[in-house]
Amino acid sequence: MAAATLTLSSKNYSSWSLRGWLLCRLAGLRIVEQTIALDDPENRAELLLLSPSVLVPRLTHEGASVWDTLAIAEYLHELYPNVGMYPTDRKARxxxxxVSGEIHSGFANLRSALPMNLKVRHSKFPxxxxxxxxxxxxxxIWAECLDSYGGPWLFGDEPTVxxxxxxxxxxRFLTxxxxxxxxxxxxxQTINSWSLMREWIDDARAEPDEMIELETEF
Structure with missing residues (x-):
């Protein structure tokens, strides 16, 4: 498989970066990670040149540039249609x-009330x-999927988009x-125990503690 570059923000705070990274790993695409600190003016200017919407993640692969998570999912599915990113059954697909589109475009109150922070755990939070x-x-959504397809993942035995x-x-629910x-x-707990998720969390915990709030995460 050809190497690709995945432009990311903070692994601790950036939910969109996590999604893009998981999608690439699900596809089996070999990636080189490029981290952009959006609080650095030079890096922000660089990102403006790379992506007019200033959004991460951004996948660069064989001349293609893709900076939306669902677009990344569809791009990878086109490249590797047999790796199981989507269910094989038409209706399940x-x-x-x-449901992937629904979480992509909505839930603004959840995002703002419970921002992603993988370094902390609250026992009680208002x-x-x-x-x-x-x-x-x-x-x-989760109950319908788990009931319909038997779990432990939303669409059956293996993780999907x-x-x-x-x-x-x-x-967020765990935090x-x-x-x-x-x-x-x-x-x-299935998500938290996912080997890919554990790898991401380990990297997130190694990041510096301070990070400005990022508008792009909402």
Missing amino acids: AHCRS IFPGARPDIERVEA ADAMFAPVAQ YAVPVSRATAAYC
């Missing part, structure tokens, strides 16, 4: 795309009431000790 409908909707897209949410159902808690 449509379902997977739908949750903004406006985030409750988002939490309930995530639980409903949907698990990569929802992985940061599972980590802030969000009260959830038993099935939701079990799925959060």
Whole structure:
């Protein structure tokens, strides 16, 4: 497989970077990681030249430049259609795309109330009431998928694009000790025990502690 470059932000705070990285690893694409610190003016200017939307992650591969997580997922699926990024069944594949698109475009209250921070664990955390409908909707999506496809992943025996897209949410639930159902808690542990997730968390914990808040994460 050809090498590619994946431009990332903080591994501790950047939920979008995590999604893009997991997608590349799911596809089996060999990547070189390039970290951009958005609080560095020179790096920010560089990123502006690379990507007009100033969004990470950004995948560069054989002349193609892709900087949206779902676009990355579709690009990788086109390259490697047989590695299992989406379910093989047509209806399940449509379902997977739908729930992945939903988390990609919505849940603003959840994102702002429970920002990703992989270095901390709260035993009790006040949750903004406006985030409750988002939490309930995530639980409903997960319950439907787990019931329909048997778990332990959202679409069966192996992780798919949907698990990569929802992985940061599972980590948020764990970080802030969000009260959830038993099935939701079990799925959060599935994500947390994922070898790829453990690799990412180890790298996140090695980062410097201070990072400015990034608008691009919301």
